Amino acid sequence: MKFCKKYEEYMQTQDQKKLPGVGFKNLKKILKRCRRETTQLQNSPLLLNDSAHHNSHARCLHPCPVCDGSFFPSLMKEMSVVVECFNERAQKVLDVHLATGFHKYFMWCKGKLHGQGNGNHHSLIQEGKDLVGYALINAIAMRKILKKYDKIHDSKQGQAFRSQVQSMHMELLQSPWLCELIAFHINLRESKKALRKCSEILLEGCSLVFNDGKPSLSCELFDAVKLEIDLTCSICLDTVFDPVYLSCGHIFCFMCACKAGSVTIVDGLKATEPTAKCPLCRQAGVYNGSLHLDELNILLSRRCPEYWEERLQSERAERIRQTKEHWESQSRAFLGI
Known part of the structure; x- marks a missing residue:
């Protein structure tokens, strides 16, 4: 199955959750229109005798006004909406999970009031699992469409755009909330109580691995992407x-x-x-x-x-020292000494 169709089918299953996505099909239409117009230009009588144009295989050279005026602005707008939605929803899931006492009850009531799930532990785990899949498949969609752009234009502008997105902190695979969601599911998987109640919906393909004593988070849910976090x-x-x-x-x-x-x-x-x-x-x-x-x-x-215990003990003295110095300086400032 082609990725475009796979992506559309996946996003259709997320419609009820009102999750935004990348307009993969529309972006491909922009690139297709660009290729078609370039082909028509190269087949014009004025260029047919030009062997350089004839052998270019209908590749549009960069810069391209047909694409650049609509392709990159559209992709940037859609990606910013996807990243904002993912970060916001992931934060809510983790806030509810880590909350305690009255704060947890308050957040549960707030979620019920706004129609955000039924507030139970089972739905919380499912939401976290869906969000990880949502982040990964949208990251793949962005990479594939930029690769398509570079192929059509015989350029590296798509790679440059991806680097720009990363520098603007809009890369989904760089989101700290994705790291937290992966750790969230590993924690639940190692909890006997959670495993007994919700084993069928816990996220698979994620693990904490140690290579030569060096830890990293690993996640692989789709064949095209394997995420490693050092x-x-x-x-x-x-x-x-x-x-x-x-x-x-x-x-x-x-x-x-x-x-x-x-x-x-x-x-x-x-x-x-x-x-x-x-x-x-x-x-x-x-x-x-x-x-x-x-x-x-x-x-x-x-x-x-x-x-963890050894590190906690070794840092405790330093934390006490810095705290003591801070309050002494605050006291001197208050007394005007």
Whole structure:
């Protein structure tokens, strides 16, 4: 089955959830129209005697006003809607799962009021599973349509556009919420209670693997995409502890990220200067959009209990020291000393 048809059938099953998608068919029509108009131009009497044009196999050279005026703007608009929808829904699923006490009851009532599922554990797991599939198949759709663009235009503009999307943090496979959803399902799969109740809907194809002691999240739900997320902190060169996800897509230990951003753990990453750069890719302004990966933190603490306890003990003294210095400075400022 061609991917276009497979994608359309998948999105039709998601219609009741009102999930937006990439206009795969419409984008292919734009490229088809471009190829047709180029073929007509090359077959015109003025160009038939030109062997260079005759042997070009109807490839439209870049830049192309037929495509560039509608293709890339349409794709950018659709992808931004898809990413925004995915991030918002994934955050709601994880917020409900991690909430406790009255907060959890409040969020459950809010979901019922807005018609967002029936609020039980079973539907929560199913929603998380569907969102992972939704993210992966839309990421594949984007890659395939850009590959088609480059093939027709004999260019690398599609690859350049993909790099631009990644720099704008609109790549679905870079979303921290996708990482969290994968960890969420692995946590549930390893929970006997959840396994007993919801084993038929738990997400398969996802795992936490260790290669030479180096951990990574692995997910493979469609043949075209295998997602690997490295979980080694590039600063301390150890398994990430209390992990945070910077908006550039890199994961670090919280304390390591604070040191790299020249802030204390009390002030947090939101207090970093806009000019502070990621220690790995050197991109500036990535700390403000950072996110604590709570599900991943739970997963790693369960799978690496001895390491987690050792790291917790070694960092406790530093955390106490920084907290003490912070409150002493605040007291001196308050007293005018």
